[in-house]
Amino acid sequence: MTVGPGIKARFQCRYPGFELAVDLKLPGSGVTALFGHSGCGKTTLLRCMAGLQRAAGTMSVNGDCWQNDTQTRPVHHRPLAYVFQETSLFPHLTVRKNLLYGYRRTPKANRRIQMDQAIQWLGLEHLLDRMPGGLSGGERQRVAIGRAILTSPNLLLMDEPLAALDQASKQEIMPYLESLRDSLSLPIIYVSHSAAEVARLADHIVMMDRGRVVAEGPLQETLARTDQPFGLEEDAGVILNATVREMEPNWHLARAEFEGGHLWIRSRDSLHQGQRIRLQVLARDVSIALKEHSDQSIQNLIPARVDEIATDLSPGTAMVRLVAGNTPFLARLTSRSVECLDLQPERRVWMQVKSVAIVD
Amino acid sequence: MLLLLVGTPIAWWLARSKHWIRQPVAAIVALPLVLPPTVLGFYLLVLLGPNGPIGSAMDSLGLTLLPFTFEGLVIASMIYSLPFTVQPLQNAFQNVHHRYLEAAATLSASPIDQFFSVVVPMARAGFLSAAVLTFAHTVGEFGVVLMIGGNIPGETKVLSVAIYDHVESLEYVQAHWLSAGMIAFSFLVLVTLYSINGRIGAGALK
Numbered sequence: 101m102t103v104g105p106g107i108k109a110r111f112q113c114r115y116p117g118f119e120l121a122v123d124l125k126l127p128g129s130g131v132t133a134l135f136g137h138s139g140c141g142k143t144t145l146l147r148c149m150a151g152l153q154r155a156a157g158t159m160s161v162n163g164d165c166w167q168n169d170t171q172t173r174p175v176h177h178r179p180l181a182y183v184f185q186e187t188s189l190f191p192h193l194t195v196r197k198n199l200l201y202g203y204r205r206t207p208k209a210n211r212r213i214q215m216d217q218a219i220q221w222l223g224l225e226h227l228l229d230r231m232p233g234g235l236s237g238g239e240r241q242r243v244a245i246g247r248a249i250l251t252s253p254n255l256l257l258m259d260e261p262l263a264a265l266d267q268a269s270k271q272e273i274m275p276y277l278e279s280l281r282d283s284l285s286l287p288i289i290y291v292s293h294s295a296a297e298v299a300r301l302a303d304h305i306v307m308m309d310r311g312r313v314v315a316e317g318p319l320q321e322t323l324a325r326t327d328q329p330f331g332l333e334e335d336a337g338v339i340l341n342a343t344v345r346e347m348e349p350n351w352h353l354a355r356a357e358f359e360g361g362h363l364w365i366r367s368r369d370s371l372h373q374g375q376r377i378r379l380q381v382l383a384r385d386v387s388i389a390l391k392e393h394s395d396q397s398i399q400n401l402i403p404a405r406v407d408e409i410a411t412d413l414s415p416g417t418a419m420v421r422l423v424a425g426n427t428p429f430l431a432r433l434t435s436r437s438v439e440c441l442d443l444q445p446e447r448r449v450w451m452q453v454k455s456v457a458i459v460d
Numbered sequence: 461m462l463l464l465l466v467g468t469p470i471a472w473w474l475a476r477s478k479h480w481i482r483q484p485v486a487a488i489v490a491l492p493l494v495l496p497p498t499v500l501g502f503y504l505l506v507l508l509g510p511n512g513p514i515g516s517a518m519d520s521l522g523l524t525l526l527p528f529t530f531e532g533l534v535i536a537s538m539i540y541s542l543p544f545t546v547q548p549l550q551n552a553f554q555n556v557h558h559r560y561l562e563a564a565a566t567l568s569a570s571p572i573d574q575f576f577s578v579v580v581p582m583a584r585a586g587f588l589s590a591a592v593l594t595f596a597h598t599v600g601e602f603g604v605v606l607m608i609g610g611n612i613p614g615e616t617k618v619l620s621v622a623i624y625d626h627v628e629s630l631e632y633v634q635a636h637w638l639s640a641g642m643i644a645f646s647f648l649v650l651v652t653l654y655s656i657n658g659r660i661g662a663g664a665l666k
Contacts, residue, residue, distance in 0.1 A: 152562050175565040176573075182566035188559050192581045201577070202567030251567055 111157035120311040133302035141311035151175040181248035183258040189232035196228040202251035212252040238269030324428035326410035337382035360425015361402040378459040385454040386431035400453035544593040552586020
């Protein structure tokens with residue numbers, strides 16, 4: 101059987117009161133988020149991909165077939181790594197031996213990630229001789245991630261790795277996850293019900309509900325859909341990748357350039373020129389003007405084109421999709437404003453962005 | 461030792477299997493707990509004896525008959541003490557959360573590898589108590605041994621039976637020697653096992 105690049109996952113299984121039926125084709129690199137409420141089947145899907153749960157279907161990763169209709173490769177023969185929601189470190193082994201557990205079982209020729217690298221990436225130097233029982237939740241999860249990537253997998257599956265942690269530990273781990281995403285050329289499938297984690301980490305998103313895929317696509321495009329498949333309601337908005345181009349220390353501002361324009365953002369100490377950042381612009385923070393007004397308080401004025409106008413949650417409001425360059429934005433306006441301004445698709449307008457947040 | 465070898469797979473299967481046959485098998489393994497030892501000894505004698513199905517099969521194969529031999533005695537004690545091995549092991553295995561096995565599987569450990577690298581170390585307290593209980597029970601048993609061993613001096617005479625003989629023939633001095641010896645020996649073995657267990661337990665918590 102020949103299978104192309106990318107990750108293909110088609111599964112069907114049924115339990116009392118629950119049915120999983122998905123047919124996905126995901127990119128073979130970057131972070132894909134499986135997103136949805138608890139009980140929507142995202143963890144079940146992840147377990148099926150790993151082979152931890154048997155389900156009829158097929159699974160292939162960048163041309164390597166793991167499961168098809170006639171044969172299923174057992175979990176321990178699949179080049180994958182899995183990070184569980186709760187701690188899964190072996191309590192009878194030290195951190196070092198936990199890390200070595202998978203590493204030793206990986207054939208030498210396949211070891212792309214070395215102990216020193218993983219220890220350094222995840223900041224584990226001072227933990228090596230401790231027992232897992234004495235670590236904090238955040239430390240345990242960092243060790244678990246290290247242990248997982250030390251098998252040099254072809255696919256990293258993460259089942260809500262941050263869900264069991266408090267806010268401070270989440271903040272502590274996030275930068276490690278980001279740096280892994282950027283330094284490992286490894287596809288990651290990340291299960292989460294947290295919109296904030298998805299916004300920060302994901303490149304591609306799969307929204308699930310009741311065992312089915314509701315919406316799927318690249319993060320930016322999917323978040324900018326006017327039908328809002330993610331049900332973010334008040335928090336509807338877009339994510340854009342930008343680069344810091346200019347610092348304005350007098351005003352504590354920084355200019356971030358994206359494909360299609362630039363935005364002034366509030367500066368902070370950690371920002372530096374050339375840094376890649378993710379910005380979030382909420383639909384409720386975007387308004388529209390027909391002319392460029394310079395006599396008003398909003399700093400960010402961006403020329404854009406109206407792409408689509410759709411009814412929003414209530415009949416009184418409308419969701420307007422705008423495009424600046426290649427980057428989509430959403431604006432939530434009252435239906436009356438849409439009427440008064442005579443907004444039509446293809447019309448050129450000025451977008452006024454009241455606030456921009458750096459995603460973290 | 462032999463019992464640990466036999467009991468471990470049975471206990472593992474009992475702890476993990478969801479098959480309907482699990483319950484009947486568990487009941488059979490536990491039977492020696494309920495039955496008087498003489499019942500067990502009697503049926504073993506019948507089964508293994510020259511007219512029993514196993515006994516006649518062995519006879520026709522030219523093997524020595526098991527009753528009243530040391531081998532027969534060992535087999536009988538094993539069956540009799542099996543529940544004392546299986547129960548603590550089964551409990552210990554059930555306490556090893558399946559997530560650890562799944563984690564090991566995702567780290568490329570085969571099922572056998574998982575068993576020895578994860579289950580055995582995590583269930584070592586279970587192994588120790590299985591060893592203690594089995595040892596205690598085997599040393600102290602009487603009925604089965606008498607039935608199948610036949611109390612042949614130098615061959616199938618065990619301590620507990622020897623003591624019984626001494627008491628029967630009113631040789632209290634010898635009976636004292638053997639009994640006190642057994643108490644001291646058993647105490648030593650148990651103390652050793654418990655202190656090993658305590659040390660491992662403390663080490664794991666550090």
